[in-house]
Amino acid sequence: MLTTIVSRYSTNRSELLESGLSKLKALFDHPLCNIPGSPIPEEDWLLKVIPKVKASEKSSQMWSVSYNSYWFIPVLLNSNSHPPWLRFHLGISRWQLYPHHDPNMEALTQQLATHRVVSAVQKSGGTQLKLVMSFPNYGKAMVKPMKQDRNDETNYNLYYFSDFERHNAEIAAFHLDRILGYRRVPPVVGRLVDVVKEVKEVTTDHKLARTFFTSPVGNVCFYGQCSYYCSTEHAVCGRPRNLEASLAVMLPDISLAARRAWRSPWRRSYSRSKLAKWETEPDYCSKVKKTPPYNKGTRLVDFMDMVILDFLMSNMDRHHYETFEKFGNRTFLLHLDNGRAFGRHSKDEPSILSPLEQCCRIRRSTWLRLRLLSLPQYRLSDVMRASLSNDPLHSVAPLLSEPHLAALDRRLKTVLETVGRCQKQRQESVIVCEQAQLFPQAGSRWTYGM
């Protein structure tokens, strides 16, 4: 009897996955997701490579590649290809981190998931333990270990700024961001890390090495050094050595591509007793709309894109966001640090949508995409389930449980209802068509009267 139920359940799940995969393909092939743009002008690429080949070196296979002619990386070029991480860096433009149909994505995620780890050190800064891993081809990844079971719901008495980060949230955020058509989260994959072979034995970080110990049940654990949660009580442990982790591809070093951090105008107070201005001032958005950089170009609708991503995954921790300095104010927003998302499925957090509610602005392409994802043939939960099944950790357990997937559909409905209310209430335009994004050279903005 039990076996029949179990096998029926797994048949249902694999059927769901099958149909989800074809929905995902249909979504990515949909004309709305394939609007042709004009070629990208040279100044809209973040970096460029100038191969430097000396005559004496031509016979050897070692080349020096220089980024913008001031950074040298030895690259083995026995075929005429760059390593996947370098191709990723070279594909970053003013409007996105990687292209829609990216021929490099498979190799890039494969590298993160399988390449030998040659070093692992603690990443300095930030509040919680994270590592930087390096690969033989000079690629690097930012690693967040699993700190709590992926199905544990965040305790209701915990403030958002005290919650542990989740490795599966980092992975799921990458998939969601891509499904929304943003491409503003650096690619992330899951990996079972052998904490002895791939961290302890290869680290040059003595402070990190000193924090390894064996738990009473024989699991290998470590806790590192950081400003919170780095103690024996908060150690991360393998089973007995294997530890789930998220690996995000590293962005180009800031010495090559400086980034600017922007304080979110809708930042939470990060205090247990104070409210932020946006929570008390009824006309808060009209002030923001008049304040640079939100008064011009795409910044306000870019911000709304990020708000929608955060509401869907219930991330309350977006205190800052970053942009590449090279592109000034006319560029996309990086959606880094998504570890505090997907903490609760049984509750939504309406305050995350406050900016959309207060400003009533949304980019037209985002609105159309969200409407597509609310249709049964492209349903958000189905395409997310399918997309996440491509991650290596899916074989351990689904990265988002069914209640989390169902929450995505429920929250999407709320976003569309909020836009609907805006359309009814407001005289001015709600849906903003960003010509600047679809046709980067045009640079102008026009609105759709509603």
Ligand SMILES: Nc1ncnc2c1ncn2[C@@H]1O[C@H](COP(=O)(O)OP(=O)(O)OP(=O)(O)O)[C@@H](O)[C@H]1O
């Ligand atoms: N993929 C990446 N490549 C390069 N740098 C990154 C990447 N992801 C994040 N960073 C940088 O590392 C910093 C810390 O990362 P992150 O915010 O994820 O950690 P955190 O511990 O949550 O930090 P905080 O507590 O300050 O929010 C970020 O502010 C960002 O500048």
Ligand SMILES: [Mn+2]
């Ligand atoms: Mn953080």
